[in-house]
Amino acid sequence: MAEPSLMLREQDLPLLVDLYELAMAQAYWRFGMDDDAVFSLFFRKLPEHRNFVLACGQQQVARVIESLRFTDEHIRRLEDLNRFESGFLDWLRQWRFTGSVRAVPEGTPLFPQEPLLEIRAPVAEAQMLESLVMNYVHLESTLASKAVRLVLAADGRPVVDFGMRRMHGLDAAWRGVRAYRVAGLSGTSNIQAGTDFGLPVKGTMAHSFVQACEDEMAAFRMYAELYPGTTLLVDTYDTRGAVRNIARWLKDNPDVDIGGIRLDSGDLGEEARDCRQILDEAGLDHIRIMASGGLDEYQIESLVAAGAPIDGFGVGTAIGVANDAPAIELAYKLTAYQGEPRMKKSTGKRSWPCPKQVFRRFGGDGRMQGDLIVEASEEGEGTPLLQPLMADGRLLRDAIAPLEDQVRYTREAVASLPDQQKQLALADQAYPVRLSESLEEKQAQALERIAQLQEWHYQDQD
Amino acid sequence: MAEPSLMLREQDLPLLVDLYELAMAQAYWRFGMDDDAVFSLFFRKLPEHRNFVLACGQQQVARVIESLRFTDEHIRRLEDLNRFESGFLDWLRQWRFTGSVRAVPEGTPLFPQEPLLEIRAPVAEAQMLESLVMNYVHLESTLASKAVRLVLAADGRPVVDFGMRRMHGLDAAWRGVRAYRVAGLSGTSNIQAGTDFGLPVKGTMAHSFVQACEDEMAAFRMYAELYPGTTLLVDTYDTRGAVRNIARWLKDNPDVDIGGIRLDSGDLGEEARDCRQILDEAGLDHIRIMASGGLDEYQIESLVAAGAPIDGFGVGTAIGVANDAPAIELAYKLTAYQGEPRMKKSTGKRSWPCPKQVFRRFGGDGRMQGDLIVEASEEGEGTPLLQPLMADGRLLRDAIAPLEDQVRYTREAVASLPDQQKQLALADQAYPVRLSESLEEKQAQALERIAQLQEWHYQDQD
Structure with a gap:
C-alpha cells in the first residue's frame, strides 16, 4: 500500500x-x-x-x-x-x-x-x-446550530471562535468557520478560514508568551509596543495582581495603548468585576474585558444575567465540537x-x-x-x-x-x-x-x- | 473576496x-x-x-x-x-x-x-x-479512544465503521478511519479512507434499495445474483416476515449464496434471536446476523452479555463523533x-x-x-x-x-x-x-x- x-x-x-x-x-x-x-x-x-x-x-x-x-x-x-x-x-x-x-x-x-x-x-x-x-x-x-445558541446567550456581545485546536480535523476547522459566520459569530482565531470566509481574524497572546518572558510586565510591554490596542492575557500567574500592575504602568505611561484584557480561568464573573473596578478606579474605563476558558452558552447566559462586566467572549471546545449535541x-x-x-x-x-x-x-x-x-x-x-x-x-x-x-x-x-x-x-x-x-x-x-x-x-x- | x-x-x-x-x-x-x-x-x-x-x-x-x-x-x-x-x-x-x-x-x-x-x-x-x-x-x-471502547464491548466480534455521514467534515471521515484501524475496528464503509489506510471496505444495501424495488424479495434476488455471499438488509418493512421469505426462497434455491442478514431497527437482541431461530430451523445456520442502528458501546456490551446471536456490529454516530466525549x-x-x-x-x-x-x-x-x-x-x-x-x-x-x-x-x-x-x-x-x-x-x-x-x-x- x-x-x-x-x-x-x-x-x-x-x-x-x-x-x-x-x-x-x-x-x-x-x-x-x-x-x-x-x-x-x-x-x-x-x-x-x-x-x-x-x-x-x-x-x-x-x-x-x-x-x-x-x-x-x-x-x-x-x-x-x-x-x-x-x-x-x-x-x-x-x-x-x-x-x-x-x-x-x-x-x-x-x-x-x-x-x-x-x-x-x-x-x-x-x-x-x-x-x-x-x-x-x-x-x-x-x-451553526450550536454557535447560534452562543450568539443568543451573549445577547449582543461579540462571540469569537477559538475552537480550531479541538475541532474534528482540518475540514471542520475550515468549513466550521463558514457555519459560525452564518450563525452570527463576530470573529475567529483561524487565519485561513477567517480570510476565506470573511470572518474577522482575532487573537493576541497565549500564556506561553508570558511564561517564556517569565516577567509578565515585560511581556505586556513588548505587546503594547508591537500591537497598539492589543488585548493582554492577565491570568498566567495572578489575575488581580497583573491588572493592578497594568493600571500603575498606564498611569505612568498614558501614551501606551491597551485595548483590553482577557480572563481565561477562575470565576470569570467575580474576576471581571474585580478587574473592572481596578481599571475604573485608575480611569481606564475604555479598557474592555474579554472572557474565555471552557465557556458554553449556559455559562455565558449566567454571566450576562448576573451583569458581569464582560464585553466579549472567546469560545473554543463548546462550539468546536458542539459538545452537547455533536x-x-x-x-x-x-x-x-x-x-x-x-x-x-x-x-x-x-x-x-x-x-x-x-x-x-x-x-x-x-x-x-x-x-x-x-x-x-x-x-x-x-x-x-x-x-x-x-x-x-x-x-x-x-x-x-x-x-x-x-x-x-x-x-x-x-x-x-x-x-x-x-x-x-x-x-x-x-x-x-x-x-x-x-x-x-x-x-x-x-x-x-x-x-x-x-x-x-x-x-x-x- | x-x-x-x-x-x-x-x-x-x-x-x-x-x-x-x-x-x-x-x-x-x-x-x-x-x-x-x-x-x-x-x-x-x-x-x-x-x-x-x-x-x-x-x-x-x-x-x-x-x-x-x-x-x-x-x-x-x-x-x-x-x-x-x-x-x-x-x-x-x-x-x-x-x-x-x-x-x-x-x-x-x-x-x-x-x-x-x-x-x-x-x-x-x-x-x-x-x-x-x-x-x-x-x-x-x-x-481512537472511542472506537477502542466499542472493540472492547464487542469482545472479539467484528465492529465496522458506518460513520462517515455524521463525522465532522471530510478530514474527520478520512483520518478517522486511520484512527479506527489503529483502535482495532474490522472494517469501514468509506471507500477512499479504507483503501488509503488499509481497513477492509464493507457494505451492501440501504433501505432505499428495497424501497425503490418495493418488492423486497425482488431486491434480495438482484443482490444475490450480483453479489454472492451478500448481506441482506431485512428490516425495511417487517423483519421476521423478510427472514421467513428468505428461508423459503433458499429452501427452493439451494444454490443461492447469502452470507448474512442485517438488522437495523427495533429490539436488536430480540430480533436477532427470532431471526436466528427462523434461519436455524431452515438449516441456514451458516447465515450470519449483523446488527446496526444507533449502537454504542453500552448497547453492544448488553447484547453480548445477554448472549444475543449477533455476529458483528455496524456503528455510525457513536464512534463518528465520539458522542459521549467529543x-x-x-x-x-x-x-x-x-x-x-x-x-x-x-x-x-x-x-x-x-x-x-x-x-x-x-x-x-x-x-x-x-x-x-x-x-x-x-x-x-x-x-x-x-x-x-x-x-x-x-x-x-x-x-x-x-x-x-x-x-x-x-x-x-x-x-x-x-x-x-x-x-x-x-x-x-x-x-x-x-x-x-x-x-x-x-x-x-x-x-x-x-x-x-x-x-x-x-x-x-x-
Missing part, C-alpha cells in the same frame, strides 16, 4: 462514498432501474435540549456535487475491490450529476420531518451522493421512485413519502407562527422554504447568495423564532408543525401497498 | 493557524527571543466516564510539520491583516521547522498529565505549531525556555514544568502496574514511553512504523491495561500515576521564582 497523501484532496471526493452506495448504483444500472428518484434530507427528532436546527452547508455541497467526476485512478481503485463490472465502471467514468436539488436557504431554523434538502435524479445518481451530502450538511448544520440525526431517505411515493416502516423509523414543500406562516409582528409540510405539488399558506439550488446537474448561480446576505437572512430568521424556541432551555411547547392531509393519505396508501406485496409473497411461496 | 476553493488544500495548511500564534512568533522574532523552548501536549483530566485516552495522530502530524512552508500567497494574505512587519514576513518565507519531536507510540493508553508529545524548537517555531498539532492529534486520539481537554503548554523550567499557575490550571519522560511498569503477567512521570533527563524503572519522532526538523524514518505494526502494538497495549481500566464503567481505582520528586521540586522552585518576580513589580512600581 502506497503512503496516502498528507491530506484528503479535491480529487479524492468521488471515492469518499460508502461502499453500499456504489453497490446499489451498480444494481440499479445492471437491472435497468434508471428512473428518477427523490431523496429527502431531514431529521426525525431534535437533539436533546434543542429547540431548532439551523440549516447550513447546502451551498457548499451543491458546488461539490457539480464538480464530481470519476477518473481512471478512481476506477482502478474500484476494480481492486473486485465487486464492480467493467460496464458499470464505464458508466461511472462518463458520469456526471444530471439531477436537480432544492433546499431551504442556509440559516433557516428547521424542525423534525422538515426537508432541509431534496435531490431528484436517476435513482443511482441520487443514491451515490448520500454520504457526501450528509457529511457536508451535517457538519455545518451541527456547528450529532444531528440527519437521514437521507427515498421518498419517491418512478413518480410513486416510497417509504420504509422499520420500527421507530417510519418515514413520510413524497417530495415535499414546507410553508412557514409569519404573524403581523414578523414572528413565526407555524409550519405546514405538504406534497411538493400542493399549495400552502405562507413562505415556501425549499428553493431550487441545482437544475440539470448545474448550480443555479442566482441561488447562490454572497455570505453576507446569508448572515443577514439568518439573523432575521432567528429573530423571528417564537421566544420559547429562542431560549436555551427546552421549550415547554414544541413549535407547531403539521403535515397535510394529502401526505397522511399517501402514507396510508403506501403502507397498504407494502402490506399487500408482503402478503402476496407469503401466498406465492407457501 | 474571491470564492474559496472547494476544499481545504495541502497548500493551505501553513495558514491553518490561530492568529495569536503568529502574533507571538513575531514578538519573539522582534525581541530576539530565539532560544529553544519545550512544549508539552497532554490532558489535565480524563473525559467523564473514561478510564484512559488512546494516543493517535502523532505520525500524521509529524509528516505535516516536516512539509510546512510559507509561500508568497501566504505572505500576501498575512500582509492584508496589517499586523506583520516585512522583516518578520521575510523570516516566515524562509522558515522551515528545525526542531525535534518526541512522542509516545500511536495506540498507547495515556492518563492525566502524561505527555503525549513534546516539541523542542526555537520558541517561535514551537509556538506556531500549537493549533495544527492539537487539531491533528485531538481528532485521531478522540476517535473533545479531550488536550493542552499544549510551554514547560521550559532557555533550559529553565516554565509553568503557569492560573486557577485550576496549574501545570508541571520541565521536559518529561513517562516510565511504565509491567508485571510478570504483562499487565500495567503504574506510571512514573519524570524529568526527561531522569532515569526510571520500566518502559520509557516517549520516543524520538523528528530531529533537526526531519521525520526519523525509523520511527514511522507500518500501520499494521501499530494495530498490533495497540492490541497488546490495550490487553495490558488493568481490568478496571478495560471496563466501560468508570474505574473505582484510578490507574496509578506518580510524579518524581525532582518534578515536584522544580514546580515549587518555579512557583517561588514567579512569586518573587511579581513582588518585585509591586515594589518597583509603588
Whole structure:
C-alpha cells in the first residue's frame, strides 16, 4: 500500500462514498432501474435540549456535487475491490450529476420531518451522493446550530471562535468557520478560514508568551509596543495582581495603548468585576474585558444575567465540537421512485413519502407562527422554504447568495423564532408543525401497498 | 473576496493557524527571543466516564510539520491583516521547522498529565505549531479512544465503521478511519479512507434499495445474483416476515449464496434471536446476523452479555463523533525556555514544568502496574514511553512504523491495561500515576521564582 497523501484532496471526493452506495448504483444500472428518484434530507427528532436546527452547508455541497467526476485512478481503485463490472465502471467514468436539488436557504431554523434538502435524479445518481451530502450538511448544520445558541446567550456581545485546536480535523476547522459566520459569530482565531470566509481574524497572546518572558510586565510591554490596542492575557500567574500592575504602568505611561484584557480561568464573573473596578478606579474605563476558558452558552447566559462586566467572549471546545449535541440525526431517505411515493416502516423509523414543500406562516409582528409540510405539488399558506439550488446537474448561480446576505437572512430568521424556541432551555411547547392531509393519505396508501406485496409473497411461496 | 476553493488544500495548511500564534512568533522574532523552548501536549483530566485516552495522530502530524512552508500567497494574505512587519514576513518565507519531536507510540493508553508529545524548537517555531498539532492529534486520539471502547464491548466480534455521514467534515471521515484501524475496528464503509489506510471496505444495501424495488424479495434476488455471499438488509418493512421469505426462497434455491442478514431497527437482541431461530430451523445456520442502528458501546456490551446471536456490529454516530466525549481537554503548554523550567499557575490550571519522560511498569503477567512521570533527563524503572519522532526538523524514518505494526502494538497495549481500566464503567481505582520528586521540586522552585518576580513589580512600581 502506497503512503496516502498528507491530506484528503479535491480529487479524492468521488471515492469518499460508502461502499453500499456504489453497490446499489451498480444494481440499479445492471437491472435497468434508471428512473428518477427523490431523496429527502431531514431529521426525525431534535437533539436533546434543542429547540431548532439551523440549516447550513447546502451551498457548499451543491458546488461539490457539480464538480464530481470519476477518473481512471478512481476506477482502478474500484476494480481492486473486485465487486464492480467493467460496464458499470464505464458508466461511472462518463458520469456526471444530471439531477436537480432544492433546499431551504442556509440559516433557516428547521424542525423534525422538515426537508432541509431534496435531490431528484436517476435513482443511482441520487443514491451515490448520500454520504457526501450528509457529511457536508451535517457538519455545518451541527456547528451553526450550536454557535447560534452562543450568539443568543451573549445577547449582543461579540462571540469569537477559538475552537480550531479541538475541532474534528482540518475540514471542520475550515468549513466550521463558514457555519459560525452564518450563525452570527463576530470573529475567529483561524487565519485561513477567517480570510476565506470573511470572518474577522482575532487573537493576541497565549500564556506561553508570558511564561517564556517569565516577567509578565515585560511581556505586556513588548505587546503594547508591537500591537497598539492589543488585548493582554492577565491570568498566567495572578489575575488581580497583573491588572493592578497594568493600571500603575498606564498611569505612568498614558501614551501606551491597551485595548483590553482577557480572563481565561477562575470565576470569570467575580474576576471581571474585580478587574473592572481596578481599571475604573485608575480611569481606564475604555479598557474592555474579554472572557474565555471552557465557556458554553449556559455559562455565558449566567454571566450576562448576573451583569458581569464582560464585553466579549472567546469560545473554543463548546462550539468546536458542539459538545452537547455533536450529532444531528440527519437521514437521507427515498421518498419517491418512478413518480410513486416510497417509504420504509422499520420500527421507530417510519418515514413520510413524497417530495415535499414546507410553508412557514409569519404573524403581523414578523414572528413565526407555524409550519405546514405538504406534497411538493400542493399549495400552502405562507413562505415556501425549499428553493431550487441545482437544475440539470448545474448550480443555479442566482441561488447562490454572497455570505453576507446569508448572515443577514439568518439573523432575521432567528429573530423571528417564537421566544420559547429562542431560549436555551427546552421549550415547554414544541413549535407547531403539521403535515397535510394529502401526505397522511399517501402514507396510508403506501403502507397498504407494502402490506399487500408482503402478503402476496407469503401466498406465492407457501 | 474571491470564492474559496472547494476544499481545504495541502497548500493551505501553513495558514491553518490561530492568529495569536503568529502574533507571538513575531514578538519573539522582534525581541530576539530565539532560544529553544519545550512544549508539552497532554490532558489535565480524563473525559467523564473514561478510564484512559488512546494516543493517535502523532505520525500524521509529524509528516505535516516536516512539509510546512510559507509561500508568497501566504505572505500576501498575512500582509492584508496589517499586523506583520516585512522583516518578520521575510523570516516566515524562509522558515522551515528545525526542531525535534518526541512522542509516545500511536495506540498507547495515556492518563492525566502524561505527555503525549513534546516539541523542542526555537520558541517561535514551537509556538506556531500549537493549533495544527492539537487539531491533528485531538481528532485521531478522540476517535481512537472511542472506537477502542466499542472493540472492547464487542469482545472479539467484528465492529465496522458506518460513520462517515455524521463525522465532522471530510478530514474527520478520512483520518478517522486511520484512527479506527489503529483502535482495532474490522472494517469501514468509506471507500477512499479504507483503501488509503488499509481497513477492509464493507457494505451492501440501504433501505432505499428495497424501497425503490418495493418488492423486497425482488431486491434480495438482484443482490444475490450480483453479489454472492451478500448481506441482506431485512428490516425495511417487517423483519421476521423478510427472514421467513428468505428461508423459503433458499429452501427452493439451494444454490443461492447469502452470507448474512442485517438488522437495523427495533429490539436488536430480540430480533436477532427470532431471526436466528427462523434461519436455524431452515438449516441456514451458516447465515450470519449483523446488527446496526444507533449502537454504542453500552448497547453492544448488553447484547453480548445477554448472549444475543449477533455476529458483528455496524456503528455510525457513536464512534463518528465520539458522542459521549467529543473533545479531550488536550493542552499544549510551554514547560521550559532557555533550559529553565516554565509553568503557569492560573486557577485550576496549574501545570508541571520541565521536559518529561513517562516510565511504565509491567508485571510478570504483562499487565500495567503504574506510571512514573519524570524529568526527561531522569532515569526510571520500566518502559520509557516517549520516543524520538523528528530531529533537526526531519521525520526519523525509523520511527514511522507500518500501520499494521501499530494495530498490533495497540492490541497488546490495550490487553495490558488493568481490568478496571478495560471496563466501560468508570474505574473505582484510578490507574496509578506518580510524579518524581525532582518534578515536584522544580514546580515549587518555579512557583517561588514567579512569586518573587511579581513582588518585585509591586515594589518597583509603588
